[in-house]
Amino acid sequence: MTNLLQGKRVFVTGASSGIGRAVAIGCAQHGADVALNYGHDEAGAESAVREIEALGRTAFAMQADVAEPESAGRFVGEAATALGGIDVFVNNAGICPFHGFLDMPVDTFERTMRVNMHGAYFMVQAAARAMVEQGTGGSIMAMSSISALVGGEYQTHYTPTKAGVLSLMQSTAIALGKHGIRCNALLPGTILTEINRDDLADRQKREYMESRVPLGRLGQPEDMVGPAVFLASDLSAYVTGAALLVDGGMFVNLQ
Ligand SMILES: NC(=O)C1=CN([C@@H]2O[C@H](COP(=O)(O)OP(=O)(O)OC[C@H]3O[C@@H](n4cnc5c(N)ncnc54)[C@H](O)[C@@H]3O)[C@@H](O)[C@H]2O)C=CC1
């Protein structure tokens, strides 16, 4: 592995499973120390910590519900104390409880908004405050989605949050550029994780989704590591306000 992230302190939300876990471990493989936030899966977070420590890097894990605005300052503050500062923030935590539009439960709508959108806003704000105070710039990225660009019948509560997160990165890129802080969005296509395990258990749906990908397969969490490491590293020093699709070509595949 390279040392692209040597000396960098990377914070990742929702890092106990899926994309967040892969990105946390992948950043450590490239030399970073890592702080992991997790919602409820303590065993998943602890095993990620052990993998990172086995690489000779420092890891810190903290439980906090990103839907609670007070979690943001607490996570960023405690993680910065543990790692001695912050250089990179990955806003990754998210949920997608598939449900039809006409009978969407108010609770499902509100929880999705609070985790995906409010959570992103307050976490990114807390990370930015810490970076500004530290005075050495930084890189912030948010896990948006191909769903920021296209709709989904059972995702009417979810897709607006992913468009919102993309928009948040565009506006914070402007607000934070003067502090040397870059803000970018990653837009995964369909990546096989817990979030879509039930949805893709339907063989017909899974085969249809696979058939839409020019590269011929759905993504794995590890497919997000290279793009995240690029945005975290100085290789992307002049990249801010950008949106990087990581979807095997699914978005451009009309026919
Ligand atoms: N898997 C996919 O196809 C795609 C995923 N994404 C986004 O990637 C991100 C990660 O999702 P995946 O890894 O796929 O699923 P996942 O379900 O494996 O990971 C989501 C993570 O967020 C955490 N989380 C959920 N609610 C939380 C809360 N209130 N507080 C703290 N942590 C919380 C979960 O515990 C979990 O670790 C999400 O934001 C999702 O919207 C975007 C596009 C495609």
Ligand SMILES: C[C@H](O)[C@@H]1OC(=O)[C@H](O)[C@@H]1O
């Ligand atoms: C949960 C979905 O399967 C996944 O998440 C997204 O953002 C895209 O819609 C993917 O298909």
